[in-house]
Amino acid sequence: xTDDLGGWSALWRRKPEKEAVKLIKVGFxxxxxxxxxxxxxxxxxxxxxxxxxxxxxxxxxxxxSPHEAQENYELFAPLLVEPPVVDPLFENAxxxxxxxxxxxxxxxxxxxxxxxxxxxxxMFENAVFYGWRFGVPVLSWMPDFQHHHMPxxxxxxxxxQREIGFRMQTxxxxxxxxxxxxxxxDCERFYPSTKGRTAVVPFAINLDxxxxxxxxxxxxxxxxxxxxxIYLPNQFWKHKNHALVIRxxxxxxxxxxxxxxxxxxxxxxxxxxxxxALFDDLMKSVKAQGLDKxxxxxxxIPYMDVLGLAASADYLINPSLFEGWxxxxxxxxxxxxxxxxxxxxxxxxxxxxxxFFDPQSVDALxxxxxxxxxxxxxxxxxxxxLTEQQNQRLQKYAKDLLVAIKQGKG
Numbered sequence: 001x002t003d004d005l006g007g008w009s010a011l012w013r014r015k016p017e018k019e020a021v022k023l024i025k026v027g028f029x030x031x032x033x034x035x036x037x038x039x040x041x042x043x044x045x046x047x048x049x050x051x052x053x054x055x056x057x058x059x060x061x062x063x064x065s066p067h068e069a070q071e072n073y074e075l076f077a078p079l080l081v082e083p084p085v086v087d088p089l090f091e092n093a094x095x096x097x098x099x100x101x102x103x104x105x106x107x108x109x110x111x112x113x114x115x116x117x118x119x120x121x122x123m124f125e126n127a128v129f130y131g132w133r134f135g136v137p138v139l140s141w142m143p144d145f146q147h148h149h150m151p152x153x154x155x156x157x158x159x160x161q162r163e164i165g166f167r168m169q170t171x172x173x174x175x176x177x178x179x180x181x182x183x184x185x186d187c188e189r190f191y192p193s194t195k196g197r198t199a200v201v202p203f204a205i206n207l208d209x210x211x212x213x214x215x216x217x218x219x220x221x222x223x224x225x226x227x228x229x230i231y232l233p234n235q236f237w238k239h240k241n242h243a244l245v246i247r248x249x250x251x252x253x254x255x256x257x258x259x260x261x262x263x264x265x266x267x268x269x270x271x272x273x274x275x276x277a278l279f280d281d282l283m284k285s286v287k288a289q290g291l292d293k294x295x296x297x298x299x300x301i302p303y304m305d306v307l308g309l310a311a312s313a314d315y316l317i318n319p320s321l322f323e324g325w326x327x328x329x330x331x332x333x334x335x336x337x338x339x340x341x342x343x344x345x346x347x348x349x350x351x352x353x354x355x356f357f358d359p360q361s362v363d364a365l366x367x368x369x370x371x372x373x374x375x376x377x378x379x380x381x382x383x384x385x386l387t388e389q390q391n392q393r394l395q396k397y398a399k400d401l402l403v404a405i406k407q408g409k410g
Contacts (some may be wrong), residue, residue: 092130139408
């Protein structure tokens with residue numbers, strides 16, 4: 001009897017085994033569909049970090065329409081445990097008739113059943129609306145609130161389309177994921193009902209600095225660049241403020257200092273759908289003022305070259321009037337590139353150690369460009385130091401992302 005009791009006592013004292021962590025399956029569609037390169041890059045990076053840092057806890061499932069799959073299937077498939085699901089249902093999921101059903105009845109039953117059939121625990125929502133009583137939990141990502149800060153950049157119809165979408169996403173009891181404390185403050189100011197329902201997830205870029213350092217000689221030869229230059233990788237959208245850079249260079253030319261400053265080397269997509277003539281107008285201005293050698297546009301270049309140029313430049317510049325959490329800035333941080341940034345709140349949050357200038361002041365930027373040129377090329381941290389810092393940023397990103405996913409799932 002004593003032995004039996006002793007046996008039961010030992011079992012009682014034994015620590016229970018840890019329960020297996022239940023995998024959370026998160027569904028995604030293309031961010032911005034096929035019209036926003038930044039959205040596709042953001043999604044690819046997030047899926048990459050989920051795969052490398054959250055395996056065993058979170059699994060991503062990407063849903064594509066047949067049209068989207070033609071260009072994106074092979075691009076995303078290596079980042080997923082299971083291949084993308086291709087179905088015509090996702091041509092307009094959360095849009096068009098699907099959106100009408102979501103607004104009128106609270107859900108698109110067909111879409112809901114499809115996702116449940118694929119055992120989706122949480123659906124990631126951006127610029128779409130799945131409904132106020134959708135049967136799958138939803139995590140809404142809002143990158144920024146540009147239409148409130150720069151309404152002049154939108155047509156009246158475009159402004160209201162964006163605003164109605166945001167109001168639908170923020171009204172109901174879903175978690176809203178934001179990329180910065182700056183965006184959280186905006187969200188809770190413009191949509192007060194979101195207080196207590198936001199999750200801030202500043203992303204980091206999943207790249208190894210060692211892959212991109214040491215390629216300066218090759219790139220300067222390929223693009224015929226001088227030993228020292230400033231790099232401006234940005235889409236030619238009006239609010240990105242390329243015009244200020246050109247005006248600052250023109251002012252330096254009028255003052256006789258243009259040959260002192262480092263040339264600005266730009267790359268990125270030309271088209272601004274809201275201002276289609278912008279790129280041509282900017283380049284005409286460069287030519288008319290004789291700045292061809294001082295403001296050079298390389299075109300759309302391979303992504304590996306974008307990273308290599310960021311790793312090789314004296315400074316990476318972003319003169320933007322408005323930003324979300326910026327991918328080029330995260331790339332620059334990973335590569336140890338010094339930063340020259342407009343002094344908007346998001347830039348100060350994302351990179352507080354940068355050099356800042358007033359994005360409305362030609363004088364301020366001209367002075368910064370001249371000051372940079374008169375100083376030696378900044379010394380970069382070692383590759384080992386960069387790698388350690390980048391790993392810390394990636395771990396924090398993964399941790400914040402997991403918190404948001406769990407909060408969204410409920």
